[in-house]
Amino acid sequence: MNRVCLFLLALLVSTQALAQRVTLTVAAYPAVDDIVKSALAEWKKNHPNVDVKVIGREYADHHTAMTTALATSSGLPDVMAIEYGYLGRFALGGGLQDLDRAPYLAGQSAAKLTPFALAQGRSGGAGLSAMPTDIGPGAMFYRQDLMSKAQVTEAELTGSWDSFIGSGQKLKKSTGALLVAHARDIKDIVIRSGIPAGQGIYFDDQGKSVIDSAERFRKGFELARRVRAEGLDAKVNAWSNEWGESLKRGQVGVQMMGAWLGGHLQNWLAPNTSGLWRSAALPERVNTSWGGTFYAIPNKAQHKELAWDLIRHLTLNRKQQEQAFEKFNAFPALLEAQNGAFFDQPVAFLGGQKARISWRQSAVQISPTRVFKNDALAEEIVNAELDLVLTKGKSVDQALKDAHKAVQRRASRS
Amino acid sequence: MKPWVGQALAPYVLISPFMVLFLVFGLFPIGFSFFLMFHMWDPVQGLGTMKFVGLDNLLFALEEPLVWTSLGNTLWLALAAGLPQHLVAIPLAFLINERLGRWRNAAMGAYFLPYITSTVAIAMMFSSMLSTDYGIINAALDGLARWPLLQGLLPSEHIDWMGSPETIKPVIAFVVFWRYLGFNVILYVAAMQSIPRELYEAARMDGARHWQQFFFITLPQLKPMMFFGVTLTVIGGLQLFEEPFILTGGKGGAEYAAMTTAMYMYRTAFEFNDFGLASAISWLLFVVIMVLTLATNWLFKSKQG
Numbered sequence: 120m121n122r123v124c125l126f127l128l129a130l131l132v133s134t135q136a137l138a139q140r141v142t143l144t145v146a147a148y149p150a151v152d153d154i155v156k157s158a159l160a161e162w163k164k165n166h167p168n169v170d171v172k173v174i175g176r177e178y179a180d181h182h183t184a185m186t187t188a189l190a191t192s193s194g195l196p197d198v199m200a201i202e203y204g205y206l207g208r209f210a211l212g213g214g215l216q217d218l219d220r221a222p223y224l225a226g227q228s229a230a231k232l233t234p235f236a237l238a239q240g241r242s243g244g245a246g247l248s249a250m251p252t253d254i255g256p257g258a259m260f261y262r263q264d265l266m267s268k269a270q271v272t273e274a275e276l277t278g279s280w281d282s283f284i285g286s287g288q289k290l291k292k293s294t295g296a297l298l299v300a301h302a303r304d305i306k307d308i309v310i311r312s313g314i315p316a317g318q319g320i321y322f323d324d325q326g327k328s329v330i331d332s333a334e335r336f337r338k339g340f341e342l343a344r345r346v347r348a349e350g351l352d353a354k355v356n357a358w359s360n361e362w363g364e365s366l367k368r369g370q371v372g373v374q375m376m377g378a379w380l381g382g383h384l385q386n387w388l389a390p391n392t393s394g395l396w397r398s399a400a401l402p403e404r405v406n407t408s409w410g411g412t413f414y415a416i417p418n419k420a421q422h423k424e425l426a427w428d429l430i431r432h433l434t435l436n437r438k439q440q441e442q443a444f445e446k447f448n449a450f451p452a453l454l455e456a457q458n459g460a461f462f463d464q465p466v467a468f469l470g471g472q473k474a475r476i477s478w479r480q481s482a483v484q485i486s487p488t489r490v491f492k493n494d495a496l497a498e499e500i501v502n503a504e505l506d507l508v509l510t511k512g513k514s515v516d517q518a519l520k521d522a523h524k525a526v527q528r529r530a531s532r533s
Numbered sequence: 534m535k536p537w538v539g540q541a542l543a544p545y546v547l548i549s550p551f552m553v554l555f556l557v558f559g560l561f562p563i564g565f566s567f568f569l570m571f572h573m574w575d576p577v578q579g580l581g582t583m584k585f586v587g588l589d590n591l592l593f594a595l596e597e598p599l600v601w602t603s604l605g606n607t608l609w610l611a612l613a614a615g616l617p618q619h620l621v622a623i624p625l626a627f628l629i630n631e632r633l634g635r636w637r638n639a640a641m642g643a644y645f646l647p648y649i650t651s652t653v654a655i656a657m658m659f660s661s662m663l664s665t666d667y668g669i670i671n672a673a674l675d676g677l678a679r680w681p682l683l684q685g686l687l688p689s690e691h692i693d694w695m696g697s698p699e700t701i702k703p704v705i706a707f708v709v710f711w712r713y714l715g716f717n718v719i720l721y722v723a724a725m726q727s728i729p730r731e732l733y734e735a736a737r738m739d740g741a742r743h744w745q746q747f748f749f750i751t752l753p754q755l756k757p758m759m760f761f762g763v764t765l766t767v768i769g770g771l772q773l774f775e776e777p778f779i780l781t782g783g784k785g786g787a788e789y790a791a792m793t794t795a796m797y798m799y800r801t802a803f804e805f806n807d808f809g810l811a812s813a814i815s816w817l818l819f820v821v822i823m824v825l826t827l828a829t830n831w832l833f834k835s836k837q838g
Binding site: 179183186187189190191192208209211212213214354355356358359360361364365370492493495496499503506507510511525529532 | 573575576577578579580582593598660661664665666667693696697698782783784787788789803804805806807808810
């Protein structure tokens, strides 16, 4: 009899324990999934009864899966990672919690976060749709060995676009290496600089295309055309096999991207070139951002409170943010994590340069830009028109007019 | 023991697994897509935000230049990849069937291998081979260009196979041709094996040569299989997605030269979040496929008649 009682008691206790266990789901893409996993041991010390299921998918697959999940309100995670490029589409959808409102009140921690990243999270017009966790201050990575050979100084690369292109001519003449991977890279920076407050890259505050009216587009197209005409670009797209090879073999002298590129170069893109690269400011010392990661809570999430607690741990915990930077090159959005000793350490891959300090300086000077639902579409249309300018000799004016018309036509459907 | 379902009900119970799967994964998506064609819907806003817009999506799709560009690309690729598949597969199947003897199955297996290989692996292999500066194709052309006679015929600079709008289409057509050739070879060898041997024996006794046997016995007897194979090629060619999608990184290549209609439809839905327009494009594609399939049917029937 006693045995039976004991068994029933044990069964009751274990059933209750099981009933109390909660599974929190996090959906992310590489390497955000690894960052979350590495943060769990610490977080679970305060949440022993919570199991965290991290669903990692490839970058595009993750965002497609999240689109489908939001569409059908099924299979939604509790915490959703969103990359900056998708923020406009997701934030304006209305399917995410406003983290400025109770019970989250993220605004109370606003002063702790990089201002432009927080503004991006708020730019959907529905409060704070997503909490920034890492940012991508733009940087220019260049091959010091090739530049020395061509007698090009860093000041020439960063001074003005004219001196930048002049450097490319010297580089090609002396070493045979090309200045950039694709002329489009130049356009991408120029159109991201000097954006008036409240506007996006492609749209004004009313959501109207500025492609044919903003001078930055004309300048970006003209500079890209000049680089192509002078034979200074390798005509390879970023993230292609050819791009990786050209970086490895020193056939491209400069690559402009987010500061996180340094980690990619070191870890897999061109590990054989350790010590040969340096980081500098972008030409004309422009400050702009390149990507960034945000965490959001879908309206239909099952465990919102726990989800917010985990997001706080991932975004507002200094130790966690520093660890994500040190291990995964995720530049912290948390300001206090930008003051750690790690920032002052020399980067061996960059020839001992203390590059993180300059990235930090750049990050604080980046102005916030609004995101719009049709940003991806506008980017696509602008790139297609630029291709016509570069390969078919289409006039810049006509290309910008056509791009504007096509973007307006699609944007008018929303 | 009494059966748990009556005799009258049993067939329905037995067929129900298929019916349920067909309804959920076959009929429902078709119906939902038809419904979506008349609605404006941004999926991230949830199901409740659909707005009825009548024929707006269809009209917008018909006036959208990219829809026509993608349709033109699709037809070009379907023809350039599809026609050679059959023109090569039929004589190749004849050769394998008549000449290879015990090596027949090995040869068929070799030709069939690309068909069962992962598209991603195929795309990676061709990307590496066709790389402008590091690919084996351009390296081979470099080597050939050193021969005095070929020097003037071959380009002096590396060909940008994947980056140029002029070359990306033929490249994709070749990959599709290479991939599906084996499938058609199998179809035709199977059809050839069912042709009565007496016909060939009688022809040989009458002094028919090999090419005469091919043209006057094999080809006419293959017509039903040719109809089947061409119909599959037409439908598959017009739905082409995987090869151009992976080879162009999902973007359609320079100047959208390799953007097929199926790709544009996918991108409209999942990259530009416009499911209504994507559904309208899918129904337009369906109409094109139906018309061309009926045309194929008519062509073969009239020839047979």
